[in-house]
Amino acid sequence: xxxxxxxxxxxxxxxxxxxxxxxxxxxxxxxxxxxxxxxxxxxxxxxxxxxxxxxxxxxxxxxxxxxxxxxxxxxxxxxxxxxxxxxxxxxxxxxxxxxxxxxxxxxxxxxxxxxxxxxxxxxxxxxxxxxxxxxxxxxxxxxxxxxxxxxxxxxxxxxxxxxxxxxxxxxxxxxx
Numbered sequence: 001x002x003x004x005x006x007x008x009x010x011x012x013x014x015x016x017x018x019x020x021x022x023x024x025x026x027x028x029x030x031x032x033x034x035x036x037x038x039x040x041x042x043x044x045x046x047x048x049x050x051x052x053x054x055x056x057x058x059x060x061x062x063x064x065x066x067x068x069x070x071x072x073x074x075x076x077x078x079x080x081x082x083x084x085x086x087x088x089x090x091x092x093x094x095x096x097x098x099x100x101x102x103x104x105x106x107x108x109x110x111x112x113x114x115x116x117x118x119x120x121x122x123x124x125x126x127x128x129x130x131x132x133x134x135x136x137x138x139x140x141x142x143x144x145x146x147x148x149x150x151x152x153x154x155x156x157x158x159x160x161x162x163x164x165x166x167x168x169x170x171x172x173x174x175x176x
Contacts, residue, residue: 030038096124
């Protein structure tokens, strides 16, 4: 699947993966708040911070992911409900950064992460990126294992975790 505007792909019996649309912002907000509650170490903001964002912030996030340019955000939709999201942007030429990955507990373990990451990797390749990078909390063994399975390797780089500088995030990378 390529993450082009309006394109939809559905695996046999699975959720549809599509690019976010500006009108998705209320559901996107609800999914992000769920993510912040479910896996708080996976993100650089707290649930309280997420709840404090005005609606205009959520609308802007949805627009950014939908418009293209240097970013792309995908949603996984099952029976009209969002069950996952992932985004990528281009912080520098040749590199894409994977961010904001979340699957609801009921959507995990069925290959949806693979579909979303592969679609974003395809988008990044189309934008001229040679690698996709991401940061994952050092204590998040399930996420580290999932990314390793998807071909991401530890670069050896460490970044301070935004919410607690005594903890770190590992920088992982996958060639495109």
